[in-house]
Amino acid sequence: MLELKGKVAFITGGASGIGLGLAKVLAEEVGMKVVIADVQRNRLHEVAEYFQEKDVQVHLMYLDVTDRIAFSDAALEVERTFGTVQVLINNAGVSARGPIEQASLDDWDWHIDVNLRGVINGIHTFLPRMIEHGEGGHIVNTASISAFFAIPTAALYSTTKFAVRGLSESMRVELSKFNIGVSCLCPGAVNTNFLEVGLTRQEKYSNSGFVVDPKVIAKVKEHLEAGFDPLDLARCTLEGMRRNDLWIFPYPEFILALEEKHKLLIDSLNLWRDDPNYAVRMKQRHEKGQGIPKLD
Structure with a gap:
């Protein structure tokens, strides 16, 4: 979407960190109508004070992304306030660090319900509406x-984020016919309040197997403080949206590590070139006129 001014954006986890950076850039610099949804009531109050003196169109709401009924109600509220959503940003996320063998089922459920099902709930709620209005979107x-x-110590978080990556790639393949672009934002370190996400942990997920290690927290905090400013990351995200990038991954410092990782993958595939089954499959494909498999 090249022209975003006047369009409606819905951002989960929008009252702090990356989400708030996106809300500020889209509302103040682009002129979008922005809905900020978050589970942190105190942060919503702070954001309301921030935008109070701004000449922008911003609407704030409390939303627990694990609550599907609340999501549907939120969509109706957005439509009454601003109209149809053209830009959906599924940003809410949580993380608790600890050895995987110590993780409780509540630890697993919290990560999966917020980081993955929260994204699914957003898609299930807003995608049919985006398709129905026929104006495209992102x-x-x-x-x-x-x-x-x-x-x-981040196995639970990685499990959900690998899933979000796969979901985004799948959506990208399927939604272009509706003129709906899909981008997967892949932040590294960002200078945010992400360490406070434990304060949003609902009572139903209270039984954790992890023990808070002050040394680990201090190390993560130091890592985050050296990261992207949320506003700068938001501007990169905006640029990626306008180009309709699949990956918004503005961290070139990881190129070498990714090249090494993908070399390991290619090397593992090459281990099987002399396997008789490979030759049989390729012969069968050739006989059927199929050639080399293509993922399209």
């Missing part, structure tokens, strides 16, 4: 660098 799903790399 969907941004916030994954992470952890959608490409697994690191110790």
